[in-house]
Amino acid sequence: MKPFRNLLEKIKPNFEKGGKLEKFYPAYNAFETFLFVPGHTAPANGAHVRDAIDLKRTMILVVVSLIPCLLFGMWNVGYQHYRALGIADASFIDNFIFGAIKVMPIVIVSYAVGLGVEFTFAIIRKHQVNEGFLVTGMLIPLILPVDIPLWMVAIATIFAVVIGKEVFGGTGMNILNPALTARVFLFFAYPTKMSGTDVWVNTQVQKGQQVVDGFSGATPLGDAASGFSDKIPGVWQSFVGIIPGSIGETSALACLIGAAILIYTGIGSWRIILSVFVGGFVMATIFNLFGLNTLMQLSPIHHLVLGGFAFGAVFMATDPVTATQTNTGKYMYGFLIGLLAILLRVFNPAYPEGMMLAILFMNVMAPLIDHYVVQANIRRRLKRAKI
């Protein structure tokens, strides 16, 4: 550790006031604090000891909780690929390696571009590089289809960081979830690369290989929206996630492992996660009563394990900055996300995956919910004063 420290101390004067590279201090500071938790001590007044947690730890734990989704996604990309080509004897390792080769470039582009933008903004606006992108950089690849061109990943990331976050003042100030901003941008700007039947499974063939007859790369929700109820995989298969879809979203199981980590460590809000599932369950049950089309007939549990529902509930809805801030509000916010997601799924055949839009819509509504929750508290106080 000492050599690192010495090196940092040696180059530090260049970045401090009056140094040659003064402008780049935020970049230097980001690296320094990345390597070393600074020796800053509590002020002479106030709490002299502090909890060991900081935003870096919080964010890295969210990244850790995303790892099951990432690993499963890699395997599933390979599995779906070999299945489409009719290669039955592809081993677990084959699947995983194929997936890793496809997925890692997307992850790398997302992080490289996103952090590049973050550093640029930090230097221009002279603020510190914020940790928020550690998570966003991992979320973006996981909610994209595997066949997305890398340049689109780059543009979407830039759009998400600049328009989704920095224009509002950086992490903690944004209104919309940055990762979903990236996805919604791609969805409306390049719909052919974000929906349909051709993007979810990689069907690139090498010499001597060919896609099997009658293969469809549609997601289960796509099939359901088209009324192919017989093509929808079973609940168990959907729960484990062996279905086509965005890279990291298919496995409800992996999402639940992530949820367990988030809730146990106290980082993620169980209130939101729980109420999203409850909201979705309630809405799907109501639709079951009518059962007018395939999606309405789908059982509630099945709804919850298909598509991006579980992933959105665990990793997107819980983003503390864009969610409601009050505990009461969190129940309402989560419930409405679940409700709207299923509602959009069923009533919007053009876009069977409603989770993204439901969360973004509720991101916008979150301050309103909080407003009413806080107003209720104010009214309680006023009422008490009169008695």
Added chain:
Amino acid sequence: MSNYIKLKRGLNIKLAGEADKTISTLPLPETVAIKPHNFIGVTPKLLVKQGDEVQAGTPLFYDKGNEAVKFCSPVSGEVIEIIRGEKRKLLEVRILADKETTYVDFDRVNPANLTRDAIIQAILNSGVWPFIRQRPFGIIANPREKPKSVFISAFDTNPLAPDNDFIIEQDGEDFETGLDALQKLTDGKVHLNIHADKTALKVFTGAKGVQINTFSGPHPAGNVGVQIHHIDAVNKGEVVWCVYPQDVVVIGRLFNKGRFNASRVIALTGSHVEKPKYYTTIVGGAIKNIIADGGLKNGKNRIISGNVLTGKQISADGYLDFYDTQITVIPEGDEPEFMGWLMPGLSKFSISRSFFSWLTPNKKYDLNTNLHGEERPFVVTGEYEKVFPMDIYPVQLLKSILVEDIELMEKLGIYEVVEEDFALCEFICTSKIESQDIIQRGLELVRKEMG
């Protein structure tokens, strides 16, 4: 009749260095200092000059804003130094203490036989009044006002806090007299709040003429602000007075013995004290002898007058703050830590389970003063609420202060809180936001607005 209030939200920070249950009687400190900045909102007007001889009970200065409120010397001796800061602001009045204290004589009377006005006069004249403070704002009570109730928290839940059961035991009689006097000050009740597990002393549990309320739960259950919130919440325009148990004893001594005797027992605590235990000293006493007797461990230490959550850093030749009954010594944490945010963190304390220290829930921690991160905007939500057992939205209140919206502060409950109520929020904050400082600014804004 007894109320039982069960608090769930909060956090006990388990620190190493609890004081041993023995009291060491040291000779009176050589010097004593009264620091006007211990009294929020007081503009001091000096009554003595360097070289003056004073007795215990001789006024040193009074409050320009409220001339009846006098601040008296707790010892007899010579005013050796008057320390002023920028713009001649009065910082400290230091007194070289006599070996034997001589006291100004006040009347020895039974407060039960006195009128409210007579009691207030007696307390004001003797310099005991500053021990009575009020909510809102946590300032010294205004003797012209009548509080709707008086609150005494018989237990302290702060980290390593002194045990009032142990301290008050020998002063039971004075404590009772003090209670008698306080009962005359309000038309409402005097609430004596005890802890379900921590309080067993008969003086508290068997106190007469007062309302006894039992609390259970972790810190901040012992904070009087939390107790007021749950029993007799302060609304706009209302005032509640509060007194610390040892200060009730000081009031009692005034009536029993006719003296301003502000001697007290304090706890020397903290992981960097060799022999943490209790000491007798006096309000504003120099801490030099206590530190020397208790012994400090090697290394860079931070000496705090008060506890680790709300205290003030003082130097080794400094003085105890006026209201404090505790000295805490912990190591400074100014060493950068390699990849500290990535390590398992078995010895790191966190309310979250984000470090693997959750494997050892009963461990006592040797925490240093490191911030463990840099300040950030509010990001994580719902964490303050876990340690804030009041029906108030802490983050929303802090934000209303940041935008200086006084009306909103009022609506969100600024009158019910003081800095110490946000100490745990500050402790657990992921974004390392100085919430106690923000609350102080908010209280000051509202106080100035009200004139």
